[in-house]
Amino acid sequence: MGLPKCYTAENQKTVEYVTGTSLIAKGITKQSNGNPVDPTVVYERVRSGGVEVNHFKRIKKLCEEGRVEAAQNYINEVVGIGNNHSFVLRQMLNRKPVL
DSSP: OOOOOOBOOSSOEEEEEEEHHHHHHTTOOBOTTSOBOOTTOEEEEEEESOOBOOHHHHHHHHHHTTOHHHHHHHHHHHHHHHHHHHHHHHHHHHOOOOO
16 A cells, blocks of 8 residues: 555646547547547647646655655655545544434
């Protein structure tokens, strides 16, 4: 088991490159401007919202800088985030409806 998935802050834009073939395979046959999707073209798609954090890269960078204690603190914080989330979900599932 690894660290839970975390995402960066909102309002961040990510550029993805998608082939026309993969769009057609997903059932998308028209572009937003109404033109048909060309299977030979690579389309640029801007997506907003958070991006998944790569924990390995962050921990590796801290360790390479000699900040092993900071790396351990990072791990503890991320695990704590996951535990708190699980705790809240368990509490919600255990609630009884009141009429």
